[in-house]
Amino acid sequence: MKKITLSVAALCVAASVSFGADGAALFKSCVACHGAAADRPYLGGKVPALKSIASAERLESLKGYKAGTLNKYGQGAIMKAQTARFSEEDLAAINAYIDSL
Structure with missing residues (x-):
């Protein structure tokens, strides 16, 4: 029984790692300010659209x-x-996800 429990736990961990986070679902909390397509400048254009920022720079900023x-x-x-x-x-x-838009 102990081996089965450990095997199931290992499978659950592996599944969560392989599927990873859902960027589209997570991005929904950003839409109000940055737009559904990450193409909306913010604060009257002071903050550039997220899509216009290089991917590596955007990740480091986050x-x-x-x-x-x-x-x-x-x-x-x-x-x-x-x-x-x-x-x-x-x-x-x-x-x-922003890169994929």
Whole structure:
């Protein structure tokens, strides 16, 4: 019985790693400000559309906002709050989803 329990647990972990985070679902919380296609500039054009930012730069910005070390365009506090619930895997999935748009 112990072997079966461990096997099931291992399969669950493997499944969660292989399927990963759903960037499209996670991005829904970003739509109000950045638009459904990540093409909406924000703050009267002060913040560029997410699609116009290079993928690597965008991911590093997401990580910086989450860590609280970035305050681009004065949006550090709001972005820290927005990214706080996301894991690094979630941020990568959101970034990949934006790339796919």
